[in-house]
Amino acid sequence: MTDPVTIIAHISDPHLDGSERALARTRRVMTFLRGCAVDAILVSGDLADHGSTDEYERVKAEFVADVPVFLLPGNHDDRDPYRKVLLGTTGTAPINQVHRVGGVTLALCDSSIPGRPDGLLAPETLDWLRDVLAAATEPVLVALHHHPIPLDNPLVDGIGLRNPGDLAAVLGAAPSAVAVLCGHAHAAAAGSFAGLPLVAAPGIISTTRLPWTTTDELTWSNVADLDDVPGVVFHVLQDGRLTSHFRTV
Numbered sequence: 001m002t003d004p005v006t007i008i009a010h011i012s013d014p015h016l017d018g019s020e021r022a023l024a025r026t027r028r029v030m031t032f033l034r035g036c037a038v039d040a041i042l043v044s045g046d047l048a049d050h051g052s053t054d055e056y057e058r059v060k061a062e063f064v065a066d067v068p069v070f071l072l073p074g075n076h077d078d079r080d081p082y083r084k085v086l087l088g089t090t091g092t093a094p095i096n097q098v099h100r101v102g103g104v105t106l107a108l109c110d111s112s113i114p115g116r117p118d119g120l121l122a123p124e125t126l127d128w129l130r131d132v133l134a135a136a137t138e139p140v141l142v143a144l145h146h147h148p149i150p151l152d153n154p155l156v157d158g159i160g161l162r163n164p165g166d167l168a169a170v171l172g173a174a175p176s177a178v179a180v181l182c183g184h185a186h187a188a189a190a191g192s193f194a195g196l197p198l199v200a201a202p203g204i205i206s207t208t209r210l211p212w213t214t215t216d217e218l219t220w221s222n223v224a225d226l227d228d229v230p231g232v233v234f235h236v237l238q239d240g241r242l243t244s245h246f247r248t249v
């Protein structure tokens with residue numbers, strides 16, 4: 001007998017800054033997803049662009065669906081206004097959350113470092129994740145904003161997760177973990193990390209150019225392709241097996 005299928009739609013990096021462009025791209029993706037039969041939607045960080053209360057009001061208004069929408073903070077987010085508007089709490093501690101959907105547990109780890117573009121899983125986050133994984137009775141998808149492996153773009157790789165070894169040590173001791181999901185790179189990509197599949201969701205706001213796709217030297221002013229269409233990853237879980245489907249919108 002096979003387990004029921006659980007489908008998670010994974011999107012990332014809307015950077016809702018008040019511009020029409022960001023709003024239109026987010027609405028395009030969310031309109032598409034509201035017409036899809038998925039169990040949940042995951043948005044893996046950089047929800048806001050400057051972390052203002054106004055931006056989180058917009059996040060709250062746009063990321064609405066008939067299924068749960070799970071939100072992760074990224075380096076463009078600010079924990080206190082994020083908490084006030086989206087969670088109804090206050091404080092600057094890491095925003096770690098665990099959710100169950102279908103036959104899956106989602107462990108959402110806050111990898112942001114206040115005021116910095118790169119990422120770090122704080123000791124309290126690693127301890128929390130260790131406990132979540134140990135207590136899980138079903139497969140766990142571990143999500144964080146920052147990529148824990150190089151993604152072949154020197155600029156983006158300079159602002160990845162600073163302590164991937166700490167995360168690998170926690171995952172390596174936990175048979176319940178089935179995959180690691182991230183955003184931040186604005187690039188749909190798949191790899192492996194700590195013996196698990198690693199999937200990065202495309203960016204809603206832009207797509208990073210890869211070095212071998214252009215003769216230009218990549219800099220922060222030209223690395224973002226603003227014309228590429230936004231995309232979605234559908235993670236399908238059944239019988240402890242993950243399949244990830246990439247689609248543009």
Ligand SMILES: [Fe+2]
Nearest residue numbers: 013046184186
């Ligand atoms: Fe981003």
Ligand SMILES: [Fe+2]
Nearest residue numbers: 046074075184
């Ligand atoms: Fe980011």
